[in-house]
Amino acid sequence: MSIVDVASVLKGKVPTGNQVTVRGWVRTRRDSKAGLSFIHVHDGSCFDPLQVVAPAALANYESEVKKLTSGCSVVARGTLTPSQGQGQAVELQAERVEVVGWVEDPETYPIQPKKASLEYLREVAHLRPRTNTLGAIARVRHTLSQAIHRYFHEHGFLWVHTPIITASDAEGAGEMFRVSTLDLTNLQGRPDFTQDFFGREAFLTVSGQLNVETYACALSKVYTFGPTFRAENSNTSRHLAEFWMVEPEIAFADLNDNADLAESFLKYIFTALLNERSDDLTFLVERVDKEAVARLETFVTSSFTRMSYTDAIAALEQSGRTFEFPVHWGMDLQSEHERWLTEEHVKGPVVVMHYPKGIKAFYMRVNDDGKTVAAMDVLAPGIGEIIGGSQREERLDRLDARMQELGLDPQHYWWYRDLRRYGTVPHAGFGLGLERTIIYATGMANIRDVIPFPRMPGHAAF
RNA sequence: UCCUCGGUAGCUCAAUGGCAGAGCAUCCGGCUGUUAACCGGAGGGUUGCUGGUUCGAGUCCAGCCCGAGGAGCCA
Numbered sequence: 423m424s425i426v427d428v429a430s431v432l433k434g435k436v437p438t439g440n441q442v443t444v445r446g447w448v449r450t451r452r453d454s455k456a457g458l459s460f461i462h463v464h465d466g467s468c469f470d471p472l473q474v475v476a477p478a479a480l481a482n483y484e485s486e487v488k489k490l491t492s493g494c495s496v497v498a499r500g501t502l503t504p505s506q507g508q509g510q511a512v513e514l515q516a517e518r519v520e521v522v523g524w525v526e527d528p529e530t531y532p533i534q535p536k537k538a539s540l541e542y543l544r545e546v547a548h549l550r551p552r553t554n555t556l557g558a559i560a561r562v563r564h565t566l567s568q569a570i571h572r573y574f575h576e577h578g579f580l581w582v583h584t585p586i587i588t589a590s591d592a593e594g595a596g597e598m599f600r601v602s603t604l605d606l607t608n609l610q611g612r613p614d615f616t617q618d619f620f621g622r623e624a625f626l627t628v629s630g631q632l633n634v635e636t637y638a639c640a641l642s643k644v645y646t647f648g649p650t651f652r653a654e655n656s657n658t659s660r661h662l663a664e665f666w667m668v669e670p671e672i673a674f675a676d677l678n679d680n681a682d683l684a685e686s687f688l689k690y691i692f693t694a695l696l697n698e699r700s701d702d703l704t705f706l707v708e709r710v711d712k713e714a715v716a717r718l719e720t721f722v723t724s725s726f727t728r729m730s731y732t733d734a735i736a737a738l739e740q741s742g743r744t745f746e747f748p749v750h751w752g753m754d755l756q757s758e759h760e761r762w763l764t765e766e767h768v769k770g771p772v773v774v775m776h777y778p779k780g781i782k783a784f785y786m787r788v789n790d791d792g793k794t795v796a797a798m799d800v801l802a803p804g805i806g807e808i809i810g811g812s813q814r815e816e817r818l819d820r821l822d823a824r825m826q827e828l829g830l831d832p833q834h835y836w837w838y839r840d841l842r843r844y845g846t847v848p849h850a851g852f853g854l855g856l857e858r859t860i861i862y863a864t865g866m867a868n869i870r871d872v873i874p875f876p877r878m879p880g881h882a883a884f
Numbered sequence: 885u886c887c888u889c890g891g892u893a894g895c896u897c898a899a900u901g902g903c904a905g906a907g908c909a910u911c912c913g914g915c916u917g918u919u920a921a922c923c924g925g926a927g928g929g930u931u932g933c934u935g936g937u938u939c940g941a942g943u944c945c946a947g948c949c950c951g952a953g954g955a956g957c958c959a
Contacts, residue, residue, distance in 0.1 A: 452918045460918050473919080491910080507917050529910040529928080530894045535920050536908050538895060541951060596958065629959090654957055655885060667959060746955090757955075807959060855959030868952090879885095 429467035431502065431512060438502050438512060444472055445522075447552060448494045450535050451487075459487055460507075461519070463496060466551075469558060469701035473505065473513040474498045486521050491528040492535050493552065496521055540871050547875055547884045555709065558702035559872050562695065563860055569694035570647060570668055570856075573687055579643040579670060584630030586649065589622055590834070597653035598625035599663075626651035629853060630669050632785075632838055635814060638671035638849050639841045645670040647856075655879050659868040660805060662857060664877040671851035677787075677796040677813040680850035681728060681773050684800055684809055688859075689722045695863055696722070703864075711865020718863060721771065728773040731794065734759075737767055754781045755799075757806060764803040771802045784824045785838075786812040787848075798852070802862050811852020818842035 426442045436442060446465030453459045457478035462471035476487045476498075490496070500516040507513075525531045532546040533553060543550040550556045574581065587601050603619040615623045630646035637644045650667040670683060696703070696718055707714050729737070738749040738759055747756045755763075755774070763772055776794040779786070786795035800809035815821045821842055825832050832839060860872040870876040875884045 450920060452916095452921060454916060454918055455914085456917065458917075460921095462919080475917080505917090507919075509919050527894090527910090531909090532894075534895060534909050536895065537920090542895070544951090650959080652958075656957055657885085658955085658957090659953080661958070665959070805959095810959065853959060858959055 427467035428463070428465045428470070428472045431472055431514075432468060432470055432510075434511075436502055438504055440502050441500070442502055442514065443497060443499045444474070444514060445497045446472075446495070448490050448492055448496060450492060451490045453488060459483075459490075461487075461490060461496070461498070461516075463498060464552075464557075466557060466560075469554070469561075469705055470510075473507075473510050474500070474516050474519065475513050476516045476519050480516065480519060482519065482521075487519055490521065491525050491531070493525040493528075493531050493533060494521060495523040540868065544870055544876070551874070554705060556871070558699075558705050559860065559864065559866065560874070561702050562699055562706075562864055563856075563872065565695055565699050566691050566859060566863065567647075567666075567856070569691040569698075570687075572694070573690045574643075574645050574670065577643070579645050580637070580641050582630075582634050582637045582641075582644045582646055584627070584633040584646045584648070586627055587620075587624055588627045588633075589620060589624050590632060596628050597655075598628055599651050599653045600625055628652055629667070631671070631851060631853065632835075634669055634671045634851070635849065636837070636841060638673045638851065639845070639847060642673045643670075644672075657879060659870070660858065660861075662869055662873060662876055662878055665869075665873065666856035668854040668856060669851060671849060673847050673849045675813070675850045676848055677775060677798060677850055680811055680813060680852060681726070681775065681798055684773070684798075684811065684852055684854075685726045687854075688800075688809075691859075692718045692863060693722050706864050706866075714863065714865040717865075724770070726771060726773050726800075727768045728775060730775055731755075731777045734763060734772075734774050738762065741767070752778050752780060755801075760801045760806045761803075764801050769803070771800060771808070774799050774801060779824075782812070784828050784830060785814050785821070787815045787817075788820055788824065796850075800852075802858075805858050805862055808858045808862060809852050809854045811850065813848065813850040816842060816846045816848050818846070 446463040449462040461474040464471040497520040505513040796813035
């Protein structure tokens with residue numbers, strides 16, 4: 423009597439005729455007066471549930487089986503047989519159905535087998551993974567995460583665990599959450615951070631990049647993949663205060679190598695998703711976004727469009743469009759501009775490269791023209807920036823000049839500067855937002871529905 | 885943070901300033917190797933909160949709370 427998961431059964435890995443036990447949660451129950459009930463049992467191992475056929479002869483049929491409602495947990499034991507009905511190849515002819523946990527008030531059970539809004543489901547985030555949509559998203563998220571690690575591992579990258587807590591006080595990537603053990607409820611005057619846990623101000627990381635550069639400048643090909651925190655007061659369908667970011671960093675590489683890596687990497691993880699999660703993608707195409715699979719298939723078979731920022735500005739100027747924010751060289755691209763580029767001009771993802779240095783971070787390598795830096799953004803239709811990256815400034819004099827221009831204190835970056843003093847090397851990298859990648863792959867509209875427990879301004883319940 | 889829209893049964897949604905409703909869910913009954921089954925019946929409401937206008941407010945007004953879309957910031 424082996425315990426099996428639903429995925430193994432439905433994939434045909436378990437021969438019919440076998441005695442098996444499945445464990446999971448009831449989706450629906452339908453009774454037949456012929457003397458049996460059909461119970462759809464779901465265990466999360468795949469999209470589809472397994473149909474358990476419970477005959478009236480079961481000892482607890484009247485007392486328990488006929489009282490099962492959506493959400494009850496059960497252990498069903500029986501014989502796997504070819505299905506006598508339409509709609510599924512195999513089913514479990516139950517010889518025993520044990521109710522492990524009842525739903526205490528079926529009428530108010532928050533997850534009912536019917537259409538519920540995603541907004542409502544956010545209010546019951548502890549139960550929403552039991553739904554088709556959030557279950558599918560969880561499996562997609564897992565598959566993409568595994569593919570990310572697999573890609574890097576297969577390509578000789580080392581996974582570096584950069585710190586979550588950082589004392590770098592001006593990484594320039596956004597507002598930071600403070601980490602402190604000072605007694606905030608009894609503060610007298612200004613806090614004395616020399617008395618704080620780390621003896622100085624400390625924060626949650628907004629990027630592992632600066633740290634991971636140190637390992638790239640020793641181990642050549644590295645990446646980080648972990649949680650990232652931004653205390654921005656941004657309230658949109660594309661922003662979270664806590665999200666997961668992938669940041670590869672490669673030595674002896676320039677911006678083109680970086681863009682090549684981004685393209686190869688994204689194609690790999692999307693191919694893996696298409697190959698490994700077709701059940702969930704089929705559902706998402708039916709219920710969330712008709713274009714999701716076609717978009718992924720196009721993505722993995724076509725080349726990225728690459729254009730310089732200067733050419734992008736020229737295209738926008740010649741578009742004949744009137745934008746709310748007028749287009750001129752030197753400006754940062756606004757959402758409306760990114761939308762036009764990706765959704766109308768290119769009709770797909772586009773890599774915009776070599777931005778004006780005035781709108782980019784201090785560590786990006788200054789180009790020979792003195793006006794632009796070797797930065798790149800991968801823009802995707804409907805989402806905007808999915809990847810932001812650059813070739814790093816490896817020349818100490820240029821780096822110092824940039825920090826001075828931006829009013830940064832080089833002493834705060836002494837270890838970052840050391841990389842340029844000792845065996846400096848051209849290197850590059852980028853950051854990919856995991857949740858934005860999931861949005862692109864699935865067509866989900868709101869980033870809060872592709873992470874289990876979203877954190878955003880005013881919201882950290884669960 | 886700014887702009888716009890919204891909040892009615894467990895869920896999804898109706899209701900010209902005039903008796904607060906439907907579908908699904910739940911419970912009861914019927915029917916069927918059923919497929920988010922189907923048919924009949926029943927229960928289920930502080931219309932987000934507070935105040936105001938009115939003979940009368942789910943509906944109009946003000947403030948607040950919550951949600952969504954867009955913008956900014958970014959991944």
